[in-house]
Amino acid sequence: HIEPAPLELEVTRSSAGQAMHEFRVSAASELAGKTLAEINLPAGVLVTMIRRDNAFIPPNGNTAIRSGDGMLIMAERELLHLVVRQYFPEQNFE
Numbered sequence: 851h852i853e854p855a856p857l858e859l860e861v862t863r864s865s866a867g868q869a870m871h872e873f874r875v876s877a878a879s880e881l882a883g884k885t886l887a888e889i890n891l892p893a894g895v896l897v898t899m900i901r902r903d904n905a906f907i908p909p910n911g912n913t914a915i916r917s918g919d920g921m922l923i924m925a926e927r928e929l930l931h932l933v934v935r936q937y938f939p940e941q942n943f944e
Contacts, residue, residue: 870898870924873938877917881937887911895925895933 875881881889886897886909900907901920907913915921923933934943 872920875919881915882917
């Protein structure tokens, strides 16, 4: 099991409502096996990096998500809560 990287987001005027968090894709997740384009995340939700096997992958629409991946997602807090409820209900996000 790999612990998520400690990440800090510098708050600027343009990012004051933004948050970034790493979410782990479980084996049972509906995301596993889909590409980012197929997932169709809400507008304003950005997958900034994918952590896979101790490496970071810069994602694009054709990037397939695998079980065990860590998805670094940035969005407005309210949007992140929506993403958590839909795709990562077992994970904590404040």
